[in-house]
Amino acid sequence: DAGITQSPRHKVTETGTPVTLRCHQTENHRYMYWYRQDPGHGLRLIHYSYGVKDTDKGEVSDGYSVSRSKTEDFLLTLESATSSQTSVYFCAIRGLQYTGELFFGEGSRLTVL
Amino acid sequence: TQLLEQSPQFLSIQEGENLTVYCNSSSVFSSLQWYRQEPGEGPVLLVTVVTGGEVKKLKRLTFQFGDARKDSSLHITAAQPGDTGLYLCAGARSGGGADGLTFGKGTHLIIQP
Numbered sequence: 001d002a003g004i005t006q007s008p009r010h011k012v013t014e015t016g017t018p019v020t021l022r023c024h025q026t027e028n029h030r031y032m033y034w035y036r037q038d039p040g041h042g043l044r045l046i047h048y049s050y051g052v053k054d055t056d057k058g059e060v061s062d063g064y065s066v067s068r069s070k071t072e073d074f075l076l077t078l079e080s081a082t083s084s085q086t087s088v089y090f091c092a093i094r095g096l097q098y099t100g101e102l103f104f105g106e107g108s109r110l111t112v113l
Numbered sequence: 114t115q116l117l118e119q120s121p122q123f124l125s126i127q128e129g130e131n132l133t134v135y136c137n138s139s140s141v142f143s144s145l146q147w148y149r150q151e152p153g154e155g156p157v158l159l160v161t162v163v164t165g166g167e168v169k170k171l172k173r174l175t176f177q178f179g180d181a182r183k184d185s186s187l188h189i190t191a192a193q194p195g196d197t198g199l200y201l202c203a204g205a206r207s208g209g210g211a212d213g214l215t216f217g218k219g220t221h222l223i224i225q226p
Contacts, residue, residue, distance in 0.1 A: 033213055042218035043156070043201065050211065058213055090155050099144040099163055100210025102203075104155030 004105040023091030031094035032074040036087040119217035142204035150199040
């Protein structure tokens with residue numbers, strides 16, 4: 001058990017509303033990541049963090065913002081949700097090996113109507 | 114963008130048969146990992162390969178990293194229904210994947226009793 005908790009696990013919202021997904025880790029790891037998983041696209045990186053207040057964009061960052069005010073929490077915000085953001089979102093932490101293994105949370109399923 | 118192409122996308126075989134899943138790229142990766150994902154859960158790390166030509170065995174699963182570190186394969190011997198799941202390969206660029214891993218789209222494997 002990698003000690004990663006995502007909340008909420010399921011959410012249904014309407015187009016145009018703001019949404020925040022939370023990832024909480026108990027491992028005190030430096031690196032944290034947000035991915036989305038869609039049929040036909042696999043897992044794609046949205047944003048990642050390499051420390052408190054240190055974040056960078058991934059492959060599909062448009063429409064998303066992140067914040068990390070403390071080591072254990074990494075928040076993903078959709079300022080104005082769109083139907084194309086309907087997806088399953090996974091948070092991950094990077095292991096301590098130099099090879100970059102990831103440990104994932106259980107995912108947050110978001111539906112934007 | 115570095116791409117990882119997995120094949121086949123879908124595979125359904127009978128219990129006891131052998132199978133191989135492929136992960137190919139035109140880019141070199143510093144390491145390559147295989148994950149397994151079950152419905153409603155996050156991906157779980159199976160193995161990491163680092164050295165070109167490396168072969169690792171995990172019970173009935175054999176993982177190989179290509180000599181040029183651009184491709185990998187997963188071979189399952191005498192498949193069992195418990196092997197059913199989504200298998201994902203993921204590559205780390207230089208820097209040990211600190212900026213995230215690149216994932217293939219996955220292979221959906223079904224082992225029928």
